[in-house]
Amino acid sequence: MVIVLKKDATQQQLQEILNMIKELGYQAHVIQGTERTVIGAVGSGRGKDKLQAMENLPGVENVVPILQPYKLASIEIKPEKSVIPIRGALSVGGNAIVVMAGPCSVESREQIIQTAQAVKEAGACILRGGAFKPRTSPYSFQGMEEEGLLLLRDARDATGLPIITEIMKPQDIDLICKYADIVQVGARNVQNFPLLKELGKIDKPVLLKRGMMTTIEEFLMSAEYILSSGNSKVILCERGIRTFETATRNT
Amino acid sequence: MVIVLKKDATQQQLQEILNMIKELGYQAHVIQGTERTVIGAVGSGRGKDKLQAMENLPGVENVVPILQPYKLASIEIKPEKSVIPIRGALSVGGNAIVVMAGPCSVESREQIIQTAQAVKEAGACILRGGAFKPRTSPYSFQGMEEEGLLLLRDARDATGLPIITEIMKPQDIDLICKYADIVQVGARNVQNFPLLKELGKIDKPVLLKRGMMTTIEEFLMSAEYILSSGNSKVILCERGIRTFETATRNT
Amino acid sequence: MVIVLKKDATQQQLQEILNMIKELGYQAHVIQGTERTVIGAVGSGRGKDKLQAMENLPGVENVVPILQPYKLASIEIKPEKSVIPIRGALSVGGNAIVVMAGPCSVESREQIIQTAQAVKEAGACILRGGAFKPRTSPYSFQGMEEEGLLLLRDARDATGLPIITEIMKPQDIDLICKYADIVQVGARNVQNFPLLKELGKIDKPVLLKRGMMTTIEEFLMSAEYILSSGNSKVILCERGIRTFETATRNT
């Protein structure tokens, strides 16, 4: 952390800040600038939140973090590319581009099997289809639930395509894992932390979609929830964000 | 719905669109404009999603909905102000402004009771404090859980202030309802539909916070989830949205 | 225009609205829906602003425009692609992708000529470089002005690459047109309407950059300013917009 003092910070304020840094288990390095005094706090203490909170102390202008908050999701910890095995020889994250395609919702046997065949012919490697649907309106169709999962399985049997489908609540994990090759977390659940923690305990790949309001840093922190709970098979899915522009659905 | 045709829509395309509107159970009114033909689809059918999907038909430029998608949350259904009783004589939504205040997290008995006394003296009517915390980082303090709820109860006993606390997953509903006077849904869960549906089945007031990227229409649709599941005690909480400006946390 | 009435609009309000539509030179078509009455106003009058302003009348819920506000910039007026001749055989808007490249600012003879040679070798067809620079800070380098234009001309002589450079105020038009093959309007000036009007009177291609908060509709309306003043050689330049995400400069 770098702590920037106010222009008019007093010597006494400086001393109190230095004492507090020391108490939190960090070493303080003071740099007297021409207009400002800046303090570098060095150490690997557990007091990061408290260092950050020093922003509210008298004499402090702001506190600038130096390190990224994500660890396991960082290329510093794991510089090589992550390659996630899916089913058979198929994996995501290598040199080949893997296209997942399919309808928004599973609606009928005929619909999902015909679509599976069509997307396979068009070159897709994975079939997507929703059985549990997060809908903005409570009056919209909410998905076929387990019946939809069974139809997805039939479509996989018919085409050989692995399947990905969305999960919305922790209670559905066992059911969905019984059928899906990849479990999808939708954009609205990207910060549903209880769900992410549970998905960290399974042994299936999880595809995490970026929320419409999620910064890249928050997105990686959500991946960190899954990774730090023990599941390293996380696939990130960019899907555009919400902006002022309404001419397209996402930007 | 109003269906706007393309400038170069053919007579045959128009006829097919009219047939489809009729099949969906609506009456079609055609208006021949100087530059465009516009069709009004009148009726109360269940085919609204399908009318909207006509946007993809040849000859159609766009489909404009006339009615708002929310019903129970609309002042058309319920023109009078909603007044939600909380505890004793206290209610939210009347003429008096009700301030809810307290710490982000419950951290200790001393902290929460002192804070409760302070906010009461300052004029607040309801004590807020988190026992289950949605934190961007899995490494941050996640709340005291049930122990925090017990401390909130003690603070209510000490001051008489009703308490509000956040819920993060359906499994915690019974536990939280045992202690809380108001159940809070945080910004990140504003579109956690399984949670909202369950909260529609309880008999406690629910305070729903607007998400940082939630439109007013989506916000009302989330309220509609709770309302349409049977709980009419919904309190909406505006809390600012995320924009390009970083000088303040929310705009 | 489609005028949507409030659910509780009275018969008298409806009548007044119909009278006003007629006075503005439009024909009114009334559609009685199951929940709302909707009026289509048909005609090519000059009263569009006043129709739109009916939104404020008692009994009116909202007014929905049917036609886009841009005319000359619309593919309805000119369905074929616009191909803008630049210099010699080079044109923009055909099948070939034309890359314009070069430094932010012209800084010295050596810099601009070396860069011109490098971008030409790399496949660029047009040299870009700023002589007048819009800088957020008044203390930053503001460009070499005419001296920079002379150096751009020298770089064109040395490489054969046509040159594009930015204009910031109407007074500089003659000077810049003396040297530039394309006049660039920067993102900050996309709604500098006096400048756009003047650029509508010249016989040079104008490259209009989208502003960081410009909707596609506003962008086309800015093009309309140039087009409607008589210059049809408008090149639109998408350059990303400003969003909440700070990990990249634009989204």
Added chain:
Amino acid sequence: MVIVLKKDATQQQLQEILNMIKELGYQAHVIQGTERTVIGAVGSGRGKDKLQAMENLPGVENVVPILQPYKLASIEIKPEKSVIPIRGALSVGGNAIVVMAGPCSVESREQIIQTAQAVKEAGACILRGGAFKPRTSPYSFQGMEEEGLLLLRDARDATGLPIITEIMKPQDIDLICKYADIVQVGARNVQNFPLLKELGKIDKPVLLKRGMMTTIEEFLMSAEYILSSGNSKVILCERGIRTFETATRNT
């Protein structure tokens, strides 16, 4: 500036960075952290842009500026509140709230004089009205120009209210200053730097509106353009920004 090195920066990279800092006229203070090396660059050199550009050097992760880029607009330079005298005893920026009100455009003598009387009665202290209008569409009414300024003057004579009106291009400065008590820069021109520079040379108060895409920092930098050109009478006008929300015009 604080320069943060990459985790794997080499000793040689560090040395090159230190040499460059010294060459730019700054002193370097190295802090060896547990995970990162951080360098504080101290001094008041003119090399700030070049320090910032070190972000692209091998071994550098990012460069964090410590000081704000605005000077004259900063409360550090001028801690007391700015009170801008308008006309007679009236000033803006003191304890009294000064309301400026009036129509978007001046449309007729009757309209502007009646409006002036109405806003005066309602408590406004300054009359606003546009004679030159920045309109998104070239087909919309663009203002009465000088005739509108004359009508504003008449309204001031009739009511005693000082007047504020918008400027759109440097060529109109003399004309507008002849009539206006405050010159308004609209949101679309907040980064029209040639205009701001010219307004820095006049002796009238300038009201600068925040653009819909302007950060607070950019807004202050635009004020800095006027201030650094010699005019200290700058009034900042917040007017909301553009966001994803379309339920209100601005947020």
